[in-house]
Amino acid sequence: MAAALPLVLLPGTLCNASLWQRLSLPPGVEALTPDCRYATSAADAARLVLARAPQRFALAGMSMGGATALEIVAQAPQRVLGLALISSHAGADLPGRAAGRTELLEQAREHGLVWLIRDKLWSSYVHPSRLRDRALQDLVVAMALEQGLDAYAAQLQLLGRRTDHHATLSAYKGPVLIAAGRDDALCPPPLQTAMLAACPQAEHLVLAQCGHLSPLEAPIALGQALGEGLGGLVGRG
Secondary structure, three states: OOOOEEEEEEOOOOOOHHHHOOOOOOOOEEEEOOOOOOOOOHHHHHHHHHHHOOOOEEEEEEOHHHHHHHHHHHHOHHHEEEEEEEOOOOOOOOOOHHHHHHHHHHHHHHHOHHHHHHHHHHHHHOOHHHOOOHHHHHHHHHHHHHHHHHHHHHHHHHHHOOOOOHHHHHHOOOOEEEEEEOOOOOOOHHHHHHHHHHOOOOEEEEEOOOOOOHHHHOHHHHHHHHHHHHHOOOOOO
């Protein structure tokens, strides 16, 4: 019997392992989500993950998790069997985002994380067709509350300190999947186009009627793409 393939799943801001709960992964894949919620840089988060992960593993990062995933590849490419960048990008912090993050943190401290998700961020998180999906919103709120304000402050620092990793992506020799919602307001299609220019051999998945929270909005299509990419890696962990 082939050994299980460890798959390290790195969630986005204010998310945890519940982000991945709707994915259907193939047999022989063992999903792991190391807790690095308080890391204030992608480099620190990468070191935490590498200290806790198996010696060799497949890797998927969503949004902020993509920044950490690319840093892991930069630090230890030989340990990463395959890479998926989901609703993310490989660039440095985007212009104008720093001031917005400072304001968001101040508002979160004043009004709370429930207000932040429901009244401030929700329309940028999901496709318009899911704006009234209360079950989905409740799940995202629950993740945010479990993470907490201190983790949110740390994660906003991490995002502000992210560095450009297009060269890292170009140098990586393993299989790569780049996936995102067609209507992702936070990591729109031009950011995936830049990653594909750096890594033209990557598989590219555009998820229709999907916003930023692709693992929850389009779990079937995303899980199938991950499964197809991981199938050939089972037994190599």
